Amino acid sequence: MATVSMTVNGKAVTGDVEPRTLLVQFLRENLRLTGTHVGCDTSQCGACVIHLDGIAAKACTTLALQCEGASITTIEGLAEPDGKLHPMQEAFREHHGLQCGYCTPGMIMSALDIVRRNGNNLDEHTIRDQLDGNICRCTGYHNIVKAIEAGAKAMAK
Amino acid sequence: MYNFTFHRPTTVRQAAGLLARNPDGKLLAGGHSLLPVMKQRLAQPSALVDLSLVEGMTGVELKGRSVVIGAMTRHADVAKSDVLKEVMPGLAAVPGSVGDPQVRNRGTIGGSIANNDPNADYPAACLGLGATIITNKRRIAADDFFQGMYTTALEDGEIIVKVSFPIAKKAAYEKFKHPASGFALVGVFVSKRGSDIRVAVTGAGSEGVFRVPTFEEALKKRFTAKSIEGMTIPATGMNSDIHASPEYRAHLVSVLTKRALNKANA
Numbered sequence: 301m302a303t304v305s306m307t308v309n310g311k312a313v314t315g316d317v318e319p320r321t322l323l324v325q326f327l328r329e330n331l332r333l334t335g336t337h338v339g340c341d342t343s344q345c346g347a348c349v350i351h352l353d354g355i356a357a358k359a360c361t362t363l364a365l366q367c368e369g370a371s372i373t374t375i376e377g378l379a380e381p382d383g384k385l386h387p388m389q390e391a392f393r394e395h396h397g398l399q400c401g402y403c404t405p406g407m408i409m410s411a412l413d414i415v416r417r418n419g420n421n422l423d424e425h426t427i428r429d430q431l432d433g434n435i436c437r438c439t440g441y442h443n444i445v446k447a448i449e450a451g452a453k454a455m456a457k
Numbered sequence: 458m459y460n461f462t463f464h465r466p467t468t469v470r471q472a473a474g475l476l477a478r479n480p481d482g483k484l485l486a487g488g489h490s491l492l493p494v495m496k497q498r499l500a501q502p503s504a505l506v507d508l509s510l511v512e513g514m515t516g517v518e519l520k521g522r523s524v525v526i527g528a529m530t531r532h533a534d535v536a537k538s539d540v541l542k543e544v545m546p547g548l549a550a551v552p553g554s555v556g557d558p559q560v561r562n563r564g565t566i567g568g569s570i571a572n573n574d575p576n577a578d579y580p581a582a583c584l585g586l587g588a589t590i591i592t593n594k595r596r597i598a599a600d601d602f603f604q605g606m607y608t609t610a611l612e613d614g615e616i617i618v619k620v621s622f623p624i625a626k627k628a629a630y631e632k633f634k635h636p637a638s639g640f641a642l643v644g645v646f647v648s649k650r651g652s653d654i655r656v657a658v659t660g661a662g663s664e665g666v667f668r669v670p671t672f673e674e675a676l677k678k679r680f681t682a683k684s685i686e687g688m689t690i691p692a693t694g695m696n697s698d699i700h701a702s703p704e705y706r707a708h709l710v711s712v713l714t715k716r717a718l719n720k721a722n723a
Contacts, residue, residue, distance in 0.1 A: 302463065318460055319460060319461055319462060319463035319505070320458040320459070320460050320461065320495075341496070342493060342496070343489060343492075343493055343559075343560065344637075344638075346557075346559065349559055355533075355562045356558065356559050356562055357559055357562055357563050358559045358560070358563075361488060361489055361492050361493065361563070362488065362492075362563070363463070363488070363492070363505075365463045365465075365507075366485075366488065366507060366509065368465070410558070410559070413558065413559075413562075414558075417558075430558055432557040432558065432639070433556070433557025433558050433559045433560065434557075
């Protein structure tokens with residue numbers, strides 16, 4: 301066992317893990333932050349996307365020990381402490397950017413990374429192209445794309 | 458995943474020492490090829506030596522008439538490098554076509570080259586530009602480096618530190634992307650630097666990345682798609698799988714080479 305320490309959603313956390321423990325396992329099983337999902341477990345579907353030092357990464361293809369000293373943000377870290385949703389979360393609710401909801405945390409974390417890289421004025425083509433690493437098995441992409449476009453604009457306000 | 462010991466050196470020297478002490482160990486760069494293979498239990502390294510804290514292994518720099526890229530530079534950072542986009546947009550476009558955004562945020566040039574996946578993009582760029590792979594021990598020409606599927610000239614304990622690409626006046630990459638994996642079903646990198654003309658193909662060959670001497674010879678006269686009009690390469694030695702037959706892959710090599718030439722001349 302090894303000890304790993306990192307900051308998750310602004311809070312310092314420490315845990316004992318095997319070297320082979322994936323970040324997504326550490327988040328879900330040690331920290332009980334189950335908003336980050338495991339979909340395909342083969343780095344394709346994007347249900348496990350988190351932000352590692354501000355940049356979107358797939359937590360199923362990252363070892364917990366690779367995140368020693370890093371700052372992680374998960375879907376649980378987006379809303380205000382009083383429960384007020386992040387503008388991107390609010391946009392997903394407003395535009396019904398989900399069906400079963402399984403891919404939603406990863407979609408939202410990836411959406412924020414699209415905004416980071418491309419700014420707040422996103423066109424449909426950019427959003428669809430940049431969602432390459434996120435799969436919605438309900439195939440509900442249409443509203444997801446609308447939600448991201450609106451969420452990106454709302455974030456600029 | 459089988460278990461392993463985990464190490465995080467801060468210098469290349471320390472990393473080399475750890476590899477020497479762990480002969481069944483492996484280097485960990487971005488982890489987006491190695492970790493999936495370990496999860497499938499197709500690899501069982503006794504130790505992982507994580508290079509992410511090693512100093513001096515990231516960045517894109519202009520050095521004389523070459524662009525030098527640190528081995529641990531992530532695909533996303535190479536793709537957005539202003540220096541590279543200015544001097545050789547054809548090379549800057551390569552990492553932008555790898556995988557998906559999250560993979561590009563983690564995957565590195567050194568990891569891609571060391572892995573030498575037969576469908577990876579960077580090996581085509583290295584061979585197609587005549588790059589030099591610089592390790593902790595020596596400098597290796599791309600022509601000598603790639604030695605077949607998942608096989609390179611790297612010796613035990615050897616660590617890629619950076620890759621130096623000579624700046625070619627004309628250079629472009631054209632790729633037929635597998636729609637699900639994003640890997641190159643076939644990818645062709647072409648370049649012209651003075652009289653050095655290169656056509657390098659990834660994805661197609663069963664022995665990994667290769668050059669096409671017949672095309673290169675025909676392009677010596679004029680570096681245009683017209684020069685290779687009607688030319689084909691034999692289907693022998695091409696990959697065959699559920700995605701494409703050897704004949705189809707050989708056909709794509711011609712088509713994509715012409716498209717890459719048009720792009721390089723645009």
